[in-house]
Amino acid sequence: MSQKRAVVLLSGGLDSTTVLGHALAEGWAAHALSFDYGQRHRLELDRAAEIAAALGAVEHRVVRVDLGSFGASALTDEIPVPKDRVDLGGDIPVTYVPARNTVFLSLALAWAETLNCTDLFVGVNALDYSGYPDCRPEYLAAFETLANLATKLGVEGGPPFRVHAPLLELSKADIVRMAVRLGLDLSRTVSCYDPSNDGVPCGRCDACQLRAKGFAEAGVADPALAGRPSKVGSE
């Protein structure tokens, strides 16, 4: 009845699916939000819709924002996705999409305000990650500050905006364990930056490597790979 509403960013990957499951388990009425931003791998939008429905989000919305028109990222442009990188914690890679989380959180903020809610959930993670600047705790804190200055809800003295990032300090293995504990079906999640058209992960991009490491360290088989030929090692 008076269940508290939250906007949950949902890409359809392991992390955001776990965050959605976590928010629902905490009792939030979750409004899931995905973006059609010109990404190369549009499969994730279908998977996000599927996952939102399966987990029990109140609704799922896909908002178009034409980030692809700016180019300059391997996720939206004709730049090849790097494979088999060794030092994943080093330089910011070409899969970085300029200001992506800021654009996404801004749109989440806009929707939250129309829903009259002040809680946002996001699956960013500052431990096993690719070194994107907009995944760090100080970034999220600055966004909260901004949100409370930017909005009608923020200035009217109600509860302040809060960006919940429950995965922030977790390793990928911890995230897999959290998902398992929550009983989430991860078989339809897609993490790969460069999947085949029918959804087979490449196994070699940063996202595939981090995911594989997480499942391995958690001692769990990745259900998304069950019954599928892995492309790892093949070419």
Add this chain to the structure above:
Amino acid sequence: MSQKRAVVLLSGGLDSTTVLGHALAEGWAAHALSFDYGQRHRLELDRAAEIAAALGAVEHRVVRVDLGSFGASALTDEIPVPKDRVDLGGDIPVTYVPARNTVFLSLALAWAETLNCTDLFVGVNALDYSGYPDCRPEYLAAFETLANLATKLGVEGGPPFRVHAPLLELSKADIVRMAVRLGLDLSRTVSCYDPSNDGVPCGRCDACQLRAKGFAEAGVADPALAGRPSKVGSE
């Protein structure tokens, strides 16, 4: 040659046109950015393109972002635009678009980063304005902080992101005077929240009232009204 680049938000109104003129006069290579965000008055996109070309922007880009899908504003939704309001500095009106400047500045930030530039120009104004929270100096300062934490350019130790808001402390009359001093043609600017299809301003919304006050106080005739029947007083 090594002219410094900046992204200039351009709605096609009096304020953003003056900002573009100001940035160009200061010697910036201006990349003008407008948004197709589901606004009711799409005339402004045509005018923005016209003004960007006339003033000499390096380029003008219109980015689609589906803010209209969230609704909840008279500028994007079926809510009537309020007319003949008396206390324009009071409550936040229904023309407020949730988180609009945050979404727009985020997209400007994304484009700036792909252009390898760290300067953004925006026509917000905290004096003669409608009371929107995202037009205040403390909001802009928070956005600068965020931008420097959010981006590859921001964390790599180059010049910090700066949000230039040259109109921030000006009255509408001051803005008109600045535009006149810069020799800008204001005849194609459109400020009205609810113009007719052929671009005739309603004369009664907040934006028309503030514009009329500015021109009157500056002792300048509004060239956008020249030769057009004013709708003021008629119904």
